Every structure is written in structure tokens, then in C-alpha cells.
Amino acid sequence: MSRLVVVSNRIAIPDGSGGAGGLAVGILDALKTTGGGLWFGWNGEISTIGEEEESEKVASVEKEGITYASFPLSQNDYDLYYCQFSNTVVWPAFHYRLDLVQFQREAWEGYCSVNELLAKRLQPLIKPDDILWIHDYHLLPFAAALRKLGVNNRIGFFLHIPFPTPEIFNALPPHKELLEMLCEYDLLGFQTESDRVAFLESLSLLTQVQNSGAKQHRAFGNRFATEVYPIGIEPDSIKEMAEGPLPPKMAAMKRELGDAKNIIACERLDYSKGLPERFLAYEALLENFPQHRGNIRYSQIAPTSRGDVQAYQDIRHQLETEAGRINGKYGTLGWTPLYYLNQHFDRRLLMKIFRLTDVGLVTPLRDGMNLVAKEYVAAQDPDDPGVLVLSRFAGAANEMTSALIVNPYDRDEVAAALDKALTMPRTERISRYNDMMAVLRKNDISHWRESFLKDLRAITPRGDDHATASKVATFPRLA
Known part of the structure; x- marks a missing residue:
């Protein structure tokens, strides 16, 4: 079975307390059931002035067959990527609060830059047959950054927050760029059907969306699938x-x-x-x-x-x-x-x-x-x-x-x-x-995890031939 690589803004290394939240439990179980894998993300620390070189390094620790690869962020990256764009643009907009959006071009560029930086750090750790599962709104451009580096692995994305209607989403200055980036994923997962439909409606207002089946699409030259995976608990x-x-x-x-x-x-x-x-x-x-x-x-x-x-x-x-x-x-x-x-x-x-x-x-x-x-x-x-x-x-x-x-x-x-x-x-x-x-x-956390990964594995990985690279398998489970 191919190795699972999970990427999230923050990673949770088990400390033995048993107090991990539902998402952390679901991810850890996914990694364990695939025989061990890699969890990659920010460690929550800010590198101080003079430690910039340290922030470039990825530190790895292995526990119970799972590799945890993490790194700090510089103060500037933290401010632009996390505080400003992620949490004063994407978060309020996706929660229907355009009045709280504070868009700055510098923050948008910083958000993309950090995603590209993370992709460069992850690339050397990726094996040819790995499947990648990316989580949440901090990493909307992540697949696009990986594709630029020549990564053709299967890449799935799950959005834990709502996806707003086109009237809201298309008010964001970089909405077209964000949609193009999202189409670089092979599988896009949403919490509800209304979120999935909102994404497709926003997309269809900007470009032609070709559908082969209800949940398989082609836009901006890429083929991808969409599905609803309501997250559960234990x-x-x-x-x-x-x-x-x-x-x-x-x-x-x-x-x-x-x-x-x-x-x-x-x-x-x-x-x-x-x-x-x-x-x-x-x-x-x-x-x-x-x-x-x-x-x-x-x-x-x-x-x-x-x-x-x-x-x-x-x-x-x-x-x-x-x-x-x-x-x-x-x-x-x-x-x-x-x-x-x-x-x-x-x-x-x-x-x-x-x-x-x-x-x-x-x-x-x-x-x-x-x-x-x-x-x-x-x-x-x-x-x-x-x-x-x-x-x-x-x-x-x-x-x-x-x-x-x-x-x-x-x-x-x-x-x-x-x-x-x-x-x-x-x-x-x-x-x-x-x-x-x-x-x-x-619909517990195991069902959520297994459903998403089953559908992601059903996708044919991208190859050198673009026609083959964009091929999407028919999901027998989709309904």
C-alpha cells in the first residue's frame, strides 16, 4: 500500500496524555492504518532574529512508525501567511464576514510564498508512490506549488471550514488565482453539499467547467473530483x-x-x-x-x-x-x-x-x-x-x-x-x-477518513503525459 503523507498548518505530536482532538485522532489513525506515514507541518514556533537559517531546517521525529516533520516560521512569514491572509482574509470571508476582511497585496504574496516554501521543504521527503492529503484553508495553493516543482503524486484536499457562495468568494481580490490553484488538486473534499456546490458555482462564473459525471470535472486544463465527507468523531x-x-x-x-x-x-x-x-x-x-x-x-x-x-x-x-x-x-x-x-x-x-x-x-x-x-x-x-x-x-x-x-x-x-x-x-x-x-x-471519524482515502487512491496519478496525468477514476462510492 502506498504511503500516506498528511500536510496541515500545525502538526500534533502525541504526548501520551490522550487528550488529542478529533481531527488529530483521525489523522493519526489514518497514518497508523497505512503502516506508518509522514505528517508534515509548522511546529507552532517563531524563529527569532538571527535564527533564520534554523527556520529553513525540517526537524523529524519518529513515533510508533509515524514520522513527524516540522519547522518554525519566521516572524514575517507568520505575520503575512498566518495572521494576515489566513485569518484576516480567508477565515472571515469563508465565514461570510466580508466586513472583517482586511486584504493587503503583501499578505497575499506572503501567503503564496509560504505555501511555496513549504512545498520546497516537503518535496525531498516525497516518494514516487506517496499519496498526499492536505488539510484546510491555510494551504489552498499548496498543490499548485507542488505541481510547479514537478510533483505528480495524487493530492487530495479537505476543507474543514465552509466554502462561501460566489457572491462572497468572488469578492476576494485573488479569487481567480485561488480557484485555479484549487483545481490542481486531484480530489477536493467538503463538509456539506452546499459547500461543494458553492465551489463549483464560483468556478463556473470564471471558466467553463466540464462535468463527466456529477462529481468529476475539468477546469483550467485540469481534471479533478469533488465530494462531500462530513467529518465525525469517535x-x-x-x-x-x-x-x-x-x-x-x-x-x-x-x-x-x-x-x-x-x-x-x-x-x-x-x-x-x-x-x-x-x-x-x-x-x-x-x-x-x-x-x-x-x-x-x-x-x-x-x-x-x-x-x-x-x-x-x-x-x-x-x-x-x-x-x-x-x-x-x-x-x-x-x-x-x-x-x-x-x-x-x-x-x-x-x-x-x-x-x-x-x-x-x-x-x-x-x-x-x-x-x-x-x-x-x-x-x-x-x-x-x-x-x-x-x-x-x-x-x-x-x-x-x-x-x-x-x-x-x-x-x-x-x-x-x-x-x-x-x-x-x-x-x-x-x-x-x-x-x-x-x-x-x-458517520464516525473512521468513516470520514476511510471514505476520503479510498476515493483518493482510486485516482490515477499524474504522469509525464498530460492526458494520462489528468485522468480521474470513477469512484464507485460516489452518490
Whole structure:
């Protein structure tokens, strides 16, 4: 079997803690099941002045048959590639926030330059029969950079975030260049069908797209395939983490709460997650359904991410202000309605917290999938499960239709869904839980991984003859 090479912006070297996230687990399993492979990416470090030569070196370490190849970035590369273009252009645009896009030509050139630099570093490590699996929005031009170097291996790409509609995507100044670069991949994977269609619609507005079958295409002189691969989780692993005795502090907290109902929300601090809108929806719950006052508690866990980006600093200040206002308006000497925690929690502890809570509130304004929604359900007690309130704009809503699906922009609708969740009979909660667990088990992280790699391996690698190089096999699984 050909070796698997995974490329992502950051790599996760196992430290033995068992706390790796779902994506890291999926990638590690993929590498292990193919008999060991290579995981290549940035190590998260910034080289200081005078260490530029060190940043050119790729450091390798091998664990359990898997080679981890990583490197630091220079401060300038980090600023242009990561902070500026990736996170102030691609991320906001792909999450439908053109108002937050700060495009600079220098950042675009830096983004492409770093992708080319990474391709040059990876090329010597690639074997002729390797298959390459590239991940996420930081590496949109990566295949094009590899092709320029003469790499003809099969290269697949998976986008973990949404792909915006043409009205949004084509507003980006380098949209044509990005689309041409994406067509250098052999297989493009998306979280939802709407994301896949949005990509093809954006492409068709710029060039002729020839289709041979519903999901095999030719554009800009390249043949490639598109497919939907909704990413999943490991339900049994989540269940195992959620079960078992509680840490002493959590056990004390549970006794203190007594019969009070708990609402939990957990995600990194990001404007795409709809946190200000969620706070207002919770306020609407307290206002429209006063019977819940004093009998519920909403805990919002939102650790800081990308703190050096101004938009993230702004939302943090906004949430701190809103939390104080809501608590000041509705709180009493013996009751605090909203707990806002701007800190990181260990993943194992989070799963136990999820299991103890009555309602999981996941209402992003736009999200590729949202694995927290899936983890919340998987962590529940099957005999007495909590209820998931889920945004219709999360990719997970396409699969988890037994959740209470809401429009996160409608605070009254979210408030009404919270009231329904808090008062839902146990039989209905169990029924909804069983429906969602059936989906989670069917479309778990292994299914996501195996489906993508099976389709990528079915593609004929590019060769010296361009006609042969662009040939795409028919995928028997595509539907």
C-alpha cells in the first residue's frame, strides 16, 4: 500500500496524555492504518532574529512508525501567511464576514510564498508512490506549488471550514488565482453539499467547467473530483471520557447546583460562533420565560484564540460587557445566571461536564461542521440524556436533525428552543438522543477518513503525459 503523507498548518505530536482532538485522532489513525506515514507541518514556533537559517531546517521525529516533520516560521512569514491572509482574509470571508476582511497585496504574496516554501521543504521527503492529503484553508495553493516543482503524486484536499457562495468568494481580490490553484488538486473534499456546490458555482462564473459525471470535472486544463465527507468523531472514546467518577471539585459543584438545570456552551473565542447573539438569546429566555429565573445556569466556555488579531480582542471585550450586564440585570444575591469563562479546559474534563449538563447550546453563525455538537451528544447518559440546541448554519445540522434546530439570528426562536429543551420529557430526550447517536456511529471519524482515502487512491496519478496525468477514476462510492 502506498504511503500516506498528511500536510496541515500545525502538526500534533502525541504526548501520551490522550487528550488529542478529533481531527488529530483521525489523522493519526489514518497514518497508523497505512503502516506508518509522514505528517508534515509548522511546529507552532517563531524563529527569532538571527535564527533564520534554523527556520529553513525540517526537524523529524519518529513515533510508533509515524514520522513527524516540522519547522518554525519566521516572524514575517507568520505575520503575512498566518495572521494576515489566513485569518484576516480567508477565515472571515469563508465565514461570510466580508466586513472583517482586511486584504493587503503583501499578505497575499506572503501567503503564496509560504505555501511555496513549504512545498520546497516537503518535496525531498516525497516518494514516487506517496499519496498526499492536505488539510484546510491555510494551504489552498499548496498543490499548485507542488505541481510547479514537478510533483505528480495524487493530492487530495479537505476543507474543514465552509466554502462561501460566489457572491462572497468572488469578492476576494485573488479569487481567480485561488480557484485555479484549487483545481490542481486531484480530489477536493467538503463538509456539506452546499459547500461543494458553492465551489463549483464560483468556478463556473470564471471558466467553463466540464462535468463527466456529477462529481468529476475539468477546469483550467485540469481534471479533478469533488465530494462531500462530513467529518465525525469517535463516539466510544467520547463516552469513555465522559463516564467514570467526577473530580472532587466537579462533584462539589454538582451537589451545590442541586435541582438547577444547566446549559453549557463551549468553543474557542471567535466571531463565527455567534456568542454575542447567544448571550442575547439567553437574556430573551430569562425575559420571556421568567419561570426559569433562579432555576438554571448558563456556562459559556470560550478560551481566547488568535489574541493578536483585533477582531478577536473586540469580541472578548463585548462578551465581558454583555455578561456583566445580564448578570447585573437578572442576578440575585444567591443566583448568578451566566458564567463566562475565558479559559481552556482539558478535553477529558469537558466531556464529563457535557454529561452533567441538561442542554448543549451550539449556535454558530456559520460553521463547517462543529464537532462540539457531536461530542456533546456522544457524552450523554443514554438513560437520561441532555438536549442539543443547534444552529441551522452548522454543518452538523445536516446530519443531526433530531436536535432542536434554530436560526441563531432569531433570539426569540433560540429562547423558545431553550425553554423546550429545559422542559422536554425524558422519553422524547431519549428518542432524539438515539436518533443522533445512530448517525454519529455511522458517520464516525473512521468513516470520514476511510471514505476520503479510498476515493483518493482510486485516482490515477499524474504522469509525464498530460492526458494520462489528468485522468480521474470513477469512484464507485460516489452518490
